[in-house]
Amino acid sequence: MSSSVLFDSPGPKARARNRIYAVAGSAALLGLIAFIVYRLAAKGHLDGAMWDIFNYAGVRNSIAKGLVSTLEAFAIAGVLSLVLAVLLAVARLSDHRPVSWVATGVIELFRAVPLLITIYVLWVGFFTSDPLWAVVIGLTLYNGAVQAEVLRAGILAVPKGQSEAAYALGMSKTQVMTTVLIPQAVRSMLPTIVSQLVVTLKDTSLGFVITYEELLYAGRQMASTILVDGENPYVPVVLVFGAIYVAMCLALSALANWIEKRGRRAKTGIKVAEAQKAAPDMGGGAGPAT
């Protein structure tokens, strides 16, 4: 249902009323923004000196270093989780019962436990001196389990005739999986996979809790060590780092939407999944519906 079905096309009276609502709504919103700006300015958080910290080379370097660590964790975890996802998805679809039981158990366990707790346990138990690997392996286990379910749904969505035809040509099970099923599954699920990568990127910020020096940790560190006029510049730092995160995630989301739109143009192959709806995953160890 498009939203315009929910209301009549406005006549003169309704137009006037809508205009009043529009003005009132905008005024309320602007008022709220003005209040926030006023309060922040009154406490001196918008002073030039507070924002001047971003002109120092040291601050810029630590932002760049934090950004690199975040992207490093994201890149390694992204690749490893996709590898794990393929293994788990194939294992879960295996004809050998014990293999598929083990894969199901691993997938269900790591989707049910909060990612933060997995990462924390990995950190305390195994990687005390190397928090990068605690973050990476935690992210890999959780996102691998989620991506495995995405891939499995994609493989099951490939029409049965495809694998039957492949078997009829004399292909082995491995050949059918690697040359017929997985390529089509990946193609149709690509938007969902990229959306889940956005979640992976967001979740690298959990490294903050276990003192991995990623972007958020760098910001916190910076804000608590720098003093401007006897105050810590928490507000400017949080705003700037927030903008960096939102920009990175929006770029990846845009990629997912672009792939979806591009896939929809193609007339061959199975239907391409929707980027947003297919992954109701909120990150932080959230599990999607299956």
Next chain:
Amino acid sequence: MNVLLDHLDLFRDGFIGTVSLTAASAALALILGVLIAGFRVSPVPPLRAFGTAWVTLLRNTPLTLLFLVAFFVLPQVLFPGISSYVLGVLALGFYTSSFVCEAVRSGISTVPLGQAEAARSLGMTFVQTLRMVVLPQATRTVLPPLSSIMIALTKNSAIAGAFNNPELFSVQKVLSDKGYNVMVIFVWVALAYLVLVFLISGFFRLLERRMEVAR
């Protein structure tokens, strides 16, 4: 086994903390989410723009960053000394509300066109159409995604534990700081979360069955 029995009160408090954080922020997220979904389909353009901006911004922000905003920026804007429980609920509730909003909006789009058209031809206003005709029928299709959002919220509440809130993650932290075996504590904490997840999905399955109607 001993870790659990020796610290039963700690585990109990942690469990209650997780449940109460989840319940409070779920209530906040549901109210905000439905309201903003209403904004997003309303005939007033600025409200629509506000709803879109809200969802886009919150969906693309890491929850940990929202916690930092809640704990360091919010007290500056309002007044210092808000309890960490309230701040945690605000961060969790606002974050989850954007996901609830999207679930409700896609639920609205599954209600047959004729329903809203019939409501309009009876002379109902936009708010009446939404409140009395469309939203009650959307509830059924919204329940399954809502169930997974609530489960996700339960697990996200662990982040509040890292920000001075007593709940299951902070139990894990306190006990492993005391030198107990992390894996043993992990098993008990994971079990507690599994219980919660099963309870929530069972509750929603019950609701779904009660609302089942043949179309």
